[in-house]
Amino acid sequence: MPLHLFGIRHHGPGCARSLRAALDELQPDIIVMEGPADAQEVLAQGAHAQMIPPVALLLYPPDEPRRAVYYPFTRFSPEWQALRWGAAKGVPIRLMDLPQSLRLAQPTPATTGTPPLSPNPPEAAAANPAPAAQPDPTSAEDGPPPADRAPDEDFDHAVDNLPWRVDPLAQLAEAAGYRDHELWWEQQIEQRANATGLFAAIFEAMRTVRDEFPETLDRDLLREAHMRTVLRAVRKQGYATIAVVCGAWHAPVLDETALDGKRPGCKVSEDHARLKGLAKVKTTATWIPWTHSRLTYRSGYGAGVQSPGWYDHLWTSRESAATRWITTAARLLRERELDASAASVIEAVRLADALAAMRELRSPGLAELNEAILAVLCHGQPAPLQLIHDRLEVGDVLGQVPEDTPAVPLAQDLSRLQKSLRLKPSTMSQPLDLDVRKEIDLARSQLLHRLGLLRLDWGTHRSSGGRTSTFHELWQLEWKPELAVGIIEASVWGNTVELAAAARVIDEATRAEALPEVSGLLHRAVLAGLAGAVDPLLTQIQSLAAVGTDVRHLMDGLLPLAQLARYGDVRQTPAGHVEPIVVGMLERIVVGLGTACAALDDEAAQRMQESLGRVSQSLDLLNRDDLERDWRQALRRLMEGGAHALLRGWCCRVLLEKGALDADELYRRARLALSVVNPPAESAAWAAGLLKGSGLVLLHQEGIWEVFDRWLSELSAETFVETLPLLRRAFADFTGPERRQMGERVRHLSTASTGGPSRSATAPGVEPIDLARARVVLPVLAQVLGVPVTPDPS
């Protein structure tokens, strides 16, 4: 029999190992693999020495790169092993699956608004209206080709699979008494030490299942028809030994009987009829680097591998995989300065073994190992386990592709944009002056900002030089050759510059821990015109704001949001969603303000005052009476409470400006704050707070100057010198004319309070002035003031 079928599970390390052994034994003349036939040309490049998995075979219509389809390969993928085996032995490899050129041409329902390729769930969830867009985990492991899980694929999975065909593994696992189908396969196949007869057994099992539950899905019937057609052609070419590597589900309909057309539904004529007259689109294929994290379910279109790191580990350390896994985990913990002694490792291994025994497993699986690590090494704390999950179970592995790989869609998109925006890449450094009111300049600016978000620093943004207008942007452009590599790396984020930048910025935001970081990203996303990223970023801001304990972060993050809410911006960013978030943040600020302002030292109070200023500014922008009222109440509480004197003084001032504090109260507060019983430094800080900002408001507050004056004159010489620098600083911010007017005021004040009749004359108990004696000094006074002496009227 020339045809040898190897039904595998995509990305199963056990399958991969068994497949290699089987190929070594069989020594086939040709290997026929499941995989789109139109990728045949670039397939050979997979054998290139510089190709380091995880990588993905990428097929896309050149004019519509966002509809790309990915076929990821990892070190432990059976297909990858077959590919490498073939390359090493010089055995040709043929792809037999239905070409994507035909599949992409199939009418895809409502995929025009295809969600961007996102490496993380929030964006996928936010951008994708279809709730069923996540791949069905139970279906991900068998039949479908290696990883045809581009979003539109998911979509049609979701649509035409509503009565999803029977999950063959589920049937078998349930028959074997397992509830967890994944676990069943793991135990039965992947962890099996002796692989003899494995493929025959899989084949038998699948045949039984398919007899019970025949394939009904048109798309898969079409694919299988194509596979058979290719196999028939290969057989005709007269190869002696043919190895066929395909998903286990397909194996039963690809055997000799099926090829001879003797299996029901597999007649040659039927296959012809199915494949006839299909529409076709042009596709381009290439390789791109892939990451482990994008193989998981987490990425929204994973290839059905939950723990690529674990599979990779299984692949590399066959012997004592459990012990090595725990040891690696312990080393990782030690790296992070967490205790993980060798003795604990031993105990963890023992516990994992005991758990496996209790669960009647051959050897501990990932679940047992995780539980043992949690109980022994992490002392029940989930946080270090999460670290192990991220770093080991998923892993941070990034693949590599050779330099001469055909251009990725992202690069094509970029060159298309460069052409249409008339921005030629040049290695010469040259300036670019943009006026973002013009459409083309706006698009250019957005492109440069997007590239910046992708760490492709073609242009550096410079401050707008002499011009202060907001619509001018000054850039320095310099194309560096290494940017080409950067583009390939960035292509994991998406296939167009816009999608990739959005995906990247969202990913960064999900990793960010502090609110100002995310509002910074939001600012950049707005500049880059990434409308799709704004909502997810706002969501992230909201959730960080909810748990953030640092009220100052909230306060500092508020202003850019308020600006966005008030003005939208010149760049026509949709900003309707911003206001509720701003309101929520403000409510939290108001609630937490009292605590945040308690027990501050001078420096912290200074910073807090600046943050308070920003909030006030934001409120002025928003112009909402209810918020304004809350804010005033909060400031009043702050002013009356025990906050730092600087803040209390500042609150007084703001309330005065807003007309929420009348002159009498200001006078009363000033007297209290500047009373001699207070430490002079505190009084000085209060005064400094009151004097922040414009001086005009205070100029006409008669009482305040009186209090100032009294306070200053009552200071002892020593404390006066001490407080002098502080006061000097407080007054230094006023403009010259303001200072002069204040001086006038004080001069007038001093005459008024010492000898002026305005107040003292009315006060009881003051002796009436002896006019005769006063008149005696008038000539001298006139001399001093330089005014002519009026002759005595009497």
Add this chain to the structure above:
Amino acid sequence: MAKKTPATAPATSADSPLQSKLRQHAEQEFAAELEALAAQDDRQKPPGWNLSPWAVKTYLLGGRLADGFEVSPKYVGNGKLVEIAVATLATDRALLLYGVPGTAKSWVSEHLAAAISGNSTLLVQGTAGTDEASLRYGWNYARLLAEGPSTKALVPSPMMLAMESGQIARIEELTRIPSDVQDTLITILSEKTLPIPELNQETQATRGFNVIATANNRDKGINELSSALLRRFNTVVLPPPDTLEDEVAIVSRRSEQMGRALELPCEKPALEEIRRVVTIFRELRNGLTEDGKTKVKSPSGTLSTAEAISVIAGGMALSAYYGDGQLKAGDLVSGMVGAIVKDPVQDQVVWQEYLQTIVKERDDWKDWYRAGRSAS
């Protein structure tokens, strides 16, 4: 060895009716189940164990035996945790049950000891005043003076008895025990021996001996375990109930029972109010709203299921004595604030934020919002 009844185990003779006791030990209350399990247990038992690990698991999680005997579930929750606990004990490692108050730690520990050793009474209650004698041995001073140091003058601790008889010793609230006393455990756990220098003897642990300790991670003023000691335990964290429905069911059943026990002239609490109380508790505890969309701050208190029950019970009493007998938001909210605001500054912020950002937005929660505003 394991079958030997230790001296401290209470006599369970026929003439002291168990029914008059307020509470029975696990091995007495569930004697029939343990017997049925033992009778059908044909699997391998670790040395010194009464039951095999599989039977112990069935005892805790409940199930139907081959002959149709129904074993009631003792622990409702993640079965994997029980598996880890049993596997830990089977590998001779000490077990530390860790978690917030009110998550059935002591309950699980008692039942594990009952199932494994048939005796859950070898118990050391950890307090700030627990001394070495409660973990090692004390002396009968009259004898000591009369006869000098001898085995007869020695008063063994539950720990020592457990070592001699090869049973499970339990330590409650391990973190309340002063650190220097905790250190006593290190030798016991690693060398499995208890030296008695006064007699130049030692007590070596019989197979089957092990230690289950419980500790909670919320209290302040506790003595954190040294890493040397922590290393000798496998830690299993018992979490609060998984789903809203589970918790609502537990709370409504228990609060109904409490209402009956207190003979409150009040109507059965409305499921809707219970659901809201549990929702508030869960959302604040998890720091996330039930729809998973909005994050909220968590207060410093535990907000355990047990506290939710007492809030409902308190509300029932309030409405029965001072209200119209119908459980309303106003009756519940004061108890609620008391449960949530443990730290007058930080928690107040948390509660206010929650009221303003979550409760206010929910249309059918207006009464709670009003009650919450007026209560604070």
